[in-house]
Amino acid sequence: MPGPLLDCLRGALPAIPPVWFMRQAGRYLPEYRELRADKGGFLDLVYDSEAACEVTLQPIRRFGFDGAILFSDILIVSHAMGQHLEFLAGEGPKLSPPLVDASLGDLTADTTRFDPVYETVRRCRAQLAEDVTMLGFAGSPWTVATYMIAGEGSRDQHDARAMAYRDPDMLAAILTAVGDHTISYLRGQIDAGAEAVQLFDSWAGSLAPDEFERWVIAPNAAIVAALKESHPDTPIIGFPKGAGEKLPVYARQTGVDAVGVDETVDPAWAHSVLPEGMPVQGNLDPLLLLAGSDRLEPRILTILEAFSGRPHVFNLGHGIDRRTPIAHVERALATVRDWQRGT
Numbered sequence: 001m002p003g004p005l006l007d008c009l010r011g012a013l014p015a016i017p018p019v020w021f022m023r024q025a026g027r028y029l030p031e032y033r034e035l036r037a038d039k040g041g042f043l044d045l046v047y048d049s050e051a052a053c054e055v056t057l058q059p060i061r062r063f064g065f066d067g068a069i070l071f072s073d074i075l076i077v078s079h080a081m082g083q084h085l086e087f088l089a090g091e092g093p094k095l096s097p098p099l100v101d102a103s104l105g106d107l108t109a110d111t112t113r114f115d116p117v118y119e120t121v122r123r124c125r126a127q128l129a130e131d132v133t134m135l136g137f138a139g140s141p142w143t144v145a146t147y148m149i150a151g152e153g154s155r156d157q158h159d160a161r162a163m164a165y166r167d168p169d170m171l172a173a174i175l176t177a178v179g180d181h182t183i184s185y186l187r188g189q190i191d192a193g194a195e196a197v198q199l200f201d202s203w204a205g206s207l208a209p210d211e212f213e214r215w216v217i218a219p220n221a222a223i224v225a226a227l228k229e230s231h232p233d234t235p236i237i238g239f240p241k242g243a244g245e246k247l248p249v250y251a252r253q254t255g256v257d258a259v260g261v262d263e264t265v266d267p268a269w270a271h272s273v274l275p276e277g278m279p280v281q282g283n284l285d286p287l288l289l290l291a292g293s294d295r296l297e298p299r300i301l302t303i304l305e306a307f308s309g310r311p312h313v314f315n316l317g318h319g320i321d322r323r324t325p326i327a328h329v330e331r332a333l334a335t336v337r338d339w340q341r342g343t
Contacts, residue, residue, distance in 0.1 A: 002195075003131030005066040008311045009196050009235035009258050009279050015340050017304065017312045019333060020067035020135065023319030024059040028326070031058050042087040046072050049119035056124045060132060062326075063333055067133040067196075067313075068124055070189070072117050074139025074200055077181050078148050080114055082107030091152075098151030100159045103170075104177055114185055118192040125193030136194030138182045140201035140240075141175040141219040148174065157206045164211055175219045183226045190231045198237040198260070199223065202318075204250075205242015212246050217253050224255040237281060241318060248273045263288075263317025267306035279311035284332065290321045292328035300335045308341050 002010075005018035026032055032055055039045045046052055055071040075093050079085040081104075083095045097106060125134045146160040147153060149171075163171045186197050204216045224236055239260030240250050251259045251274050261270050261282035274280060284303060288296055304314070314336050320329075 003066055003129075003133050005133040005313060006195050006235070008313055009133075009237065011277060011279060011311055013311055013341070016337060017307075017314045017341075018066035018133075019314045019336055020065045020069060021059075021316050021320050021329070022069070024063075024065060024069060025055045025071045026320070027322035028320055028324045028329075029058055029062065031062075042073075043085065046076065047113075047116045049116045049123055052116070052120040053123040053127070056120065057127060060128065063329060065132075067135045068128055069135045069198075070117070070121060070124070070137060070194070072120070072137070074137075074144055074202075075147060076113065076117060077138060077144055077178060077185055080109060080111050080185070081148075081177065081181055082109050083148060093147060093152060095147055095151045098159075099145075099149045099174060100151070100163070104173060109181075111181070111184065114188055117185075118188050121189050121192035121194050125195075133195050134193055136186060136189035136197040137200060138186050138189075138197070140199045140204070140216065140238075141178040141182065141223075142207070142215045143201050143203045144178050144182075145171065145174050146203050148178070157203050161206065161211075164207075164215060168214075171215070175215065179219050179222055183223055186223070186227060187230055190227075190234050194234070196235040196237065197227070198239055199256070201238070201240045201243075203242070204240035204246075205244065209246060212243070213249070213253075216240060216243075217250055220250075220254040220256070228255065235279075239281070248275075251275055251278060258311075258313070260315065261317070265317075267303050271306050271310060274310075277310060279313065280307055281313040281315045283315070283317040286316045286318055286321050286324070289316065289328050289332055290324045292325060292331065296328070296331060297335045300332060301339065304336065304339050 004014050008018050039051050052071045056068050060068050075085055078095055086094050146157040150159040235257040237258045238254050238256035241262045243250055258279035263283050263285035
């Protein structure tokens with residue numbers, strides 16, 4: 001029996017919006033920190049299917065979210081494509097060789113690196129209640145490519161943006177390769193039990209409008225079209241963080257079933273410009289959840305009212321901050337669950 005989240009992503013209008021939080025499985029939970037201390041490095045944890053499943057299920061047990069988001073990382077695709085991947089404490093991910101100095105031909109793909117992730121999905125789906133939706137995900141080609149090109153994260157995605165102007169054919173080849181692997185990866189997640197998937201484009205906001213159409217919309221549209229051909233009943237959520245005024249064209253041209261909205265977007269504006277009836281997800285500021293001030297509940301109610309006329313999945317505008325107190329999450333969930341559409 002489909003749960004409220006899956007129903008909502010398919011266009012239903014539940015009285016109370018379903019809820020999940022980006023990065024809900026992670027460092028703000030004491031049970032995660034305890035498990036991480038036992039298991040060691042982040043990548044080791046991702047590739048340990050039993051442990052990754054446990055991490056995925058921890059926030060479901062504690063909070064009763066309507067969706068369980070796979071515990072993994074967007075750079076698993078880069079790793080499977082043949083780049084060396086490591087996560088350094090205090091520095092984040094490091095990829096080598098960086099494609100700013102190398103080519104795709106220097107990489108040797110190993111798609112068996114997807115297999116532990118598929119096993120995590122299978123284990124989670126088997127243990128979840130029927131009405132809790134299992135969510136898979138991948139990074140969108142532009143965002144993944146920014147890491148692959150620079151070899152690490154950056155504030156302005158300088159290397160990838162410069163390549164877009166200097167050598168657009170090379171960038172196009174990288175994005176096509178990332179997109180092809182992403183299609184295979186998401187199909188594998190769906191076959192393993194993911195009932196909906198999200199495409200994270202965390203750095204979509206760094207591009208000019210014409211570059212956005214070429215490097216964000218077109219690659220995502222190709223992925224969505226391929227998934228619709230093989231798995232037409234699986235909802236796809238597109239999350240172009242920072243898209244701003246480009247959000248409506250993204251929603252219309254990528255073919256996604258639902259669109260995620262970050263915290264910088266006015267929800268009333270988003271409701272007015274997005275396609276009628278399209279499910280929307282978002283968009284509480286994670287830092288307001290962290291602060292937990294007397295503005296928390298009123299802001300949640302503003303978001304709920306703004307999206308009351310369409311299917312709405314309540315979520316954050318980006319990932320939950322690792323310093324967020326458990327009590328603030330409980331307050332937020334209570335506010336959403338006490339609210340009913342039309343009251």
